[in-house]
Amino acid sequence: MPHPLRTAFCLAITVAAGVLPAAQAQETRPTLAKAAETGSLRVSYRESSVPFSYLDNNKPVGFAMDLCGHIVEAVKTRLKKPDLKVEMQPVTSANRIPLVVNGTVDLECGSTTNNTVRREQVEFAINHFYTGTRLLVKKASGIKNWPDLKGKKVATTTGTTNFQVLRKYGQEMKLDLEVISGKDHADSMLLVDSDRAVAFGMDDILLYGLMANAKNPAEWDVVGDPLQVEPYAIMLRKNDPEFKKLVDDTLKGVIASGEFEKLYKKWFQSPIPPRNVSLNVPMSEQLRQHLKTPTDKPAL
Template sequence: MTKPHLILAALCLAGAAGMSVRAQDAGAAPDAAKEPGSVAAQAQAPETPPAKAENPGSLAVATAEGGVLGKIKAAGAITLGYREAAAPFSYAADQNAAGFAVDLCGLVADKVKEKLALPELKVVWRATTDADRAALASKRDIDIDCAATPDKATLDDAAEFSAPVYASELRFVVPSKLRPEAEGFRRRRADFKTPAAIDDLKGKTVVLLQGSPGLPYVLGQSVERYLGISVAYAKTPAEAFKLVETGAAAAYLDDDAVLIGLKAGAKSPDAFLLLGTGKPGADYALVLPKDEPLKDLADAAIRDAVKSGEYEKLYAKWFENPIPPKNVTLAYPMTERLRQFVKDPAAATE
């Protein structure tokens, strides 16, 4: 892998080192109760995607039947996209589509099934990527992309976002040895938080992605606290995390939605710790074809899950308990921002 280009800068402020820079982009507990025959219970990922001619998500069929819901009703099937490696939101585990966003998608599919008065609704799973999710939704090759996509991501005019499904916070991922005094606390709670967390990075290197909204925070804190932090840039989250793994950087700042998955996929997840900043990150949502009736159902399903407490049950399942396939426990309780989201989604995501 080509080493990411490092840019180190130092400024002086009142005789102390400051900094300069710029950087972004962003990926088992008992199951929540599911009614027999519900779509939410069908998270099976096919080994190969269906042939395009047979795909119930084609634009021609949707147009003939009167939108996405008409196409779904005619086919008796809904096509859902999933990521192959974006735990805990959306990933493949034991040949199944799995994850927090996948389960939320199942609730949306159940709402569609109920609206269309279908006795059964087949689920066709199709692997998607950050690069093709919007195009597949626009062409209606998928009916919903069941992954957490930042709602600032670019979509074309034929795709849109659902209501938010996750409200992130900006966090640092650091080696656990950076905070040895937090070790006992970390075993109970993964997001050890202190207003002075950034002080631990004095004189060290922080890696950011190009265009990162976290840059002003790092720059401002470094200057205000005379920390002399240096900044490195990476092109992808994987490259940024690798810098922390190898010791080339002391920390990587990004949305917790991104960092949680990287930490979970590390060889030794316990070797890393997430430190809070108290700063909001992006809101994350499902990606849909632009179709008002479908969006209304998706938003209603998400809203109902939050109001009924199902959202919190699913969160505990995927973020606080062992998850497949290796039974890794993320031990990541809800952040303050996410608790506010559950309490008042509209206010938390304004």
Template sequence: MHSFFKHWLAAGAIAALALPTWAADATLAKIQSSGQLTIGYRLDAAPLSYAGEGGKPVGYAVELCQQLAARIQSQLKLPALQLHYVPVTIAERFDRIADGKIQLECADSTNTKARRERVAFGLTYYYAGARMLVRANDTRQQLAQMGQARVAVINGSTGQQVSERQPGLTLVTVASTEEGAKAVAQGRADAFVSDDISLIDQARLLKGTVKVVGARLSVEPLAPLVSKYAPDFQNLVNQAMKDLYRDGTARQIYKKWFEQPLPGRGYSLDLPPDMLLNDTFRRPDGFVTDWTVL
């Protein structure tokens, strides 16, 4: 081979190696070219993700993702990164990630093996557990005591999966956490099974008409959603999350949303991080304590 062509090929190989590792990632390429990151959030998943004053997206997961966005902007060396928020439901969140309508979902999605067939997850930012919401005068404490009761569930939720394992129940599908809690308060359902953190918030909002009972029925690692086909973007998200955990930023954000009065709510949930989350904050890595029914 002529020496000219040898030098030309060598120079091309070196140039290829010098390209950013995210050049082949379509999600990152879209973020770079548009200067925009589209974030999905839930309207009623307080304190993780909900509509605050004026409909503005707020919450623990939302603020964590805002911090992630700032670090992603820095890593990509973008002069600016505009954040665009899109409300998503439990039923449509995976489709919105898959079809590219959103690049990141910051809410209360549980990382499960089955879901990892469709989407990818960032690091865990909260450990929830399915529990039961009942009326204040109900003496039942466990799902096994509900007999043939009407139990509200959100279609496609892990609360639905937990409830389906209990024979005899009549499941009542609701569209949202708020609707499920009100169904119990108004007598249209006898119980509502969902993430305990959302139920605790709804019980506070409904001022003593309902209560959260029983032990956790599951262990549910909640994490941001990203596309399964954007491994470089996922790695960027995971590294940014590790940095947030290690420098204490995530713990301060947690304190704001779980141990102080909630913005727009006027009450505090008074929930310090549990052992699993404390360990995640101290030693962040990609390992996930998989979703399990207790």
């Protein structure tokens, strides 16, 4: 049986160089009705959120992309449109929510935290990962934990929850941090690589992905106690219960069939492109417990 991602994304794929024409107001049509009418589904990806959603030879790949591949197949089946066109759209931390809200994209398949603030604007599928904010540093920096950052510059990515987490923690602990932002995760890592910041504060799993694919992984380390635990989930528009149910039911089926665990091993415990390095990240106990009774419970 063909892999769902390959059949969904390689049969009819349009990779947009820029943003697809966006609606001026919030999209109100149900997603399935819109897809049936237009003959297409718009799926977004991230360019450097390893291993969830990133580019390999200019093609979006990753754990979240594979999960979305199953959802695309479910939409094709529901609409009885095996030739449904899949339009791919790159998004950033800063524009991902607006592009879901206004209908530019129907599914956001990246590394987005499901929290209560965001749910005022968008909806989330059931959670598929849990992570916490830590630090990517050069080993030569000598930084081992948060107190070592006192009075220093720390990078994070624009539009992420981590920006506020870092600022709040720095103020509470009187670390006198200067938080500076990169436009995406690769750019934030570059701020550290070029010594414009001493550390990159971000979800630890994304830091492991960036480190594994660095030119010299041995020069880097992920350090610091996790500041908080946050769930990742696929993002979709609010007030669309039919599509939300299809997405959740599809993901629950992936979990029940054992396919979710296979995909986890593929992306977190096996060599992955582009450098064929394994992240060697075992499934957390929190995620294992979640898989027994999957929910879309947000972080606070």
